[in-house]
Every structure is written in C-alpha cells, then in structure tokens.
Amino acid sequence: MLRNAWYVAAWADEIDAGPIERKILGDPVVLWRKEDGGPAAVSAFCSHRRLSLANGHVVGDRIACGYHGLEFGADGTCLNVPCQQGVPKGADIRGYPVEQRWGLVWIWMGDVARADPATIIDVPHWGTSDWGYNRGAAMTYACNYLLITDNLLDPSHVAWVHPTSFGGSSCEAVPMRTREAPDGLTVSRWIMDAPVTPFYRDLVPFSGNADRLQHYEVRYPSLAVIKAVFVPAGQGGDGLPLGPDAFVMDSYNFITPETETTSRYYWFQLRNVRPDDAALSDAMSAAVLAAFSEDLAVLNEVQRGMTAMPDLPISIATDAGPLRFRHRLNQLITAEAGH
Ligand code: FES
Ligand SMILES: [Fe+2]
Numbered sequence: 001m002l003r004n005a006w007y008v009a010a011w012a013d014e015i016d017a018g019p020i021e022r023k024i025l026g027d028p029v030v031l032w033r034k035e036d037g038g039p040a041a042v043s044a045f046c047s048h049r050r051l052s053l054a055n056g057h058v059v060g061d062r063i064a065c066g067y068h069g070l071e072f073g074a075d076g077t078c079l080n081v082p083c084q085q086g087v088p089k090g091a092d093i094r095g096y097p098v099e100q101r102w103g104l105v106w107i108w109m110g111d112v113a114r115a116d117p118a119t120i121i122d123v124p125h126w127g128t129s130d131w132g133y134n135r136g137a138a139m140t141y142a143c144n145y146l147l148i149t150d151n152l153l154d155p156s157h158v159a160w161v162h163p164t165s166f167g168g169s170s171c172e173a174v175p176m177r178t179r180e181a182p183d184g185l186t187v188s189r190w191i192m193d194a195p196v197t198p199f200y201r202d203l204v205p206f207s208g209n210a211d212r213l214q215h216y217e218v219r220y221p222s223l224a225v226i227k228a229v230f231v232p233a234g235q236g237g238d239g240l241p242l243g244p245d246a247f248v249m250d251s252y253n254f255i256t257p258e259t260e261t262t263s264r265y266y267w268f269q270l271r272n273v274r275p276d277d278a279a280l281s282d283a284m285s286a287a288v289l290a291a292f293s294e295d296l297a298v299l300n301e302v303q304r305g306m307t308a309m310p311d312l313p314i315s316i317a318t319d320a321g322p323l324r325f326r327h328r329l330n331q332l333i334t335a336e337a338g339h
Pocket of ligand 1: 046049
C-alpha cells in the first residue's frame with residue numbers, strides 16, 4: 001500500500017468524546033483531540049505494557065496511558081513516567097502527522113518529513129451556503145480497498161448492482177470515456193435523452209427526459225469524486241455550460257485500507273439544490289447508504305471469491321479503467337518502496 005499519502009482516519013466528531021483506536025494500513029493508531037482543538041495520532045500501544053492508549057485519557061495536549069500513567073505527546077515522545085526520575089530508553093512511540101479538514105481527520109502514514117497538508121484533496125463548495133451537504137456513518141467493507149476503487153471506476157455495474165436506485169435500463173449500452181491524469185483516472189459518459197433514474201427523480205428541478213453525466217474520478221491511492229449532472233434533454237455534452245436547471249451532485253468517497261481484506265469507507269455529498277432542506281439531506285444519506293450497502297454486499301462476496309480462487313480472474317472491456325488505475329498505483333508503490 002502507498003504510505004506517503006493522506007488517508008481519512010476518522011470523522012472529526014468521532015474524537016470529540018475521547019481517544020479512539022483505528023487500524024490504518026495495518027497500523028493500530030490512537031487519535032485524540034488536543035487542547036487547541038487540533039487532532040493528534042500516535043501508534044496505539046503503550047511502550048510499557050502495551051495497553052492501547054484508547055483506554056487512556058487526554059491531559060492537555062498529551063495522552064496518558066490508563067495503566068500506569070505514561071504520558072505521550074502528539075509526536076509520540078514519552079514526556080512523563082510517573083513515580084520515577086526521567087524517561088527510560090525506548091519509551092517513545094510513533095507519532096503520525098494529522099490534519100482536520102472537510103469534517104474529517106486526515107492522517108499521513110509515511111515519511112513524516114514529506115507530509116504536506118496542501119496535498120489533501122480540495123473540496124470546492126464545502127461549507128458554502130448555496131450547496132447542501134449530507135453524510136452518513138463510515139462503513140466497514142470486508143474486502144481489499146482496490147476492489148472498491150475497481151468498483152468506482154466501473155460505472156457499468158450500476159445497471160446490475162443498483163437497478164432500483166442509480167441504474168436504469170438505458171445505461172448499459174453507452175460506452176465510457178477514460179482519461180488519465182497524473183493524480184488519477186476518470187471514466188465518464190453522457191447518457192442522452194433518458195428518463196431520470198429513481199435516486200435523482202425528486203432532486204432534479206425539471207421534468208421530462210434528461211441528459212445525464214456520470215463522472216467517476218478516482219485519485220491515488222483511494223479517493224473518489226463522483227459527479228452526477230442532469231440537464232434537460234438536448235442541453236448536455238462535454239464542455240457545454242450548465243444552464244440554470246442543471247442539477248449537480250458531487251459525491252466524495254474516501255477509502256482507508258485497514259488490512260489487506262478490510263477497508264473503511266467515508267462519504268459525503270454536496271448538491272446544488274435545496275441547500276437548507278435537512279429532511280432532503282437525511283433522505284439522501286439514507287438512499288446513498290442503501291445503494292452503497294448494495295456495493296458492500298457484492299464486494300464482500302467478491303473478496304470471498306478472490307480469496308477462495310486466488311489465481312488471476314479474466315478481464316472484460318469494462319475492466320480497462322480499473323486495470324489502468326491498479327497498474328499506475330502499483331508503479332507509485334514500487335517507486336516509494338525503492339527510496
Ligand atoms: S501499560 Fe501504559 S503505562 Fe503501563
Ligand atoms: Fe455501486
């Protein structure tokens with residue numbers, strides 16, 4: 001897995017009540033909130049008797065172990081051993097750079113010197129008054145994170161996995177366009193003059209058929225921006241300006257590998273209609289959760305099949321995007337390991 005990258009460690013509000021433990025890229029990590037409100041993260045287990053520091057408590061900016069009170073700073077340095085002079089050698093643990101942004105806590109799992117918060121993904125419209133926001137709880141998938149990025153780069157699956165929500169019978173035949181950029185891959189297509197699919201029917205502010213953009217962009221190592229655009233039929237197409245009736249929903253998807261076979265999935269949406277409609281936000285979160293649960297059920301079963309039959313499966317035309325993404329990510333991982 002790529003270590004020199006920002007991953008989502010938690011929702012920001014998950015560390016409000018006290019320290020929590022998470023597994024990220026195989027590393028057990030404990031996160032807490034410092035006195036100044038900023039997040040902190042260190043390796044989970046105390047250097048003394050290996051009690052998880054999630055069982056401890058926060059003292060100012062430090063976390064104190066719940067067994068014998070050793071105190072650690074946000075960089076993992078052991079700063080106090082109660083009832084004795086000085087700190088023994090080997091008491092320090094690992095600290096991880098963390099940053100709070102977009103309602104999430106981001107963690108840098110690689111070389112501390114290379115952690116640059118400016119490289120955290122930008123989220124246009126976040127926190128602006130004319131865009132609505134909704135989110136759900138993070139989900140835990142029992143599958144490798146690349147099965148999720150494969151799925152995000154494969155919009156063809158919506159016709160089979162999500163027939164009653166995102167999909168529609170008109171989707172299957174329209175080919176995808178794949179574009180490669182230094183930071184990731186985008187597959188997209190315009191589906192022209194088709195009925196609005198069920199998930200979006202109440203959201204789209206016009207009646208009749210629509211031209212619909214499906215834009216699935218996945219960035220290395222495992223973030224996805226999915227755009228859904230609906231415009232009245234006849235107005236859609238690449239590079240054309242969006243008219244006043246256009247509906248836009250940007251879906252942000254952040255996948256954090258826990259282990260080789262489990263992943264955490266954080267998501268939220270931003271929409272350009274009815275920004276203050278809380279009931280709509282709740283309904284959207286529920287609908288997205290229902291649809292993503294359909295992905296989860298399939299991908300967990302795919303993982304089971306992959307584990308049972310580990311030899312290379314066949315590929316078909318719709319795998320072109322996912323395979324390209326995996327190839328490039330592999331190159332990045334190999335280059336990182338070579339340092
Ligand atoms: S186990 Fe943490 S202080 Fe003893
Ligand atoms: Fe899906």
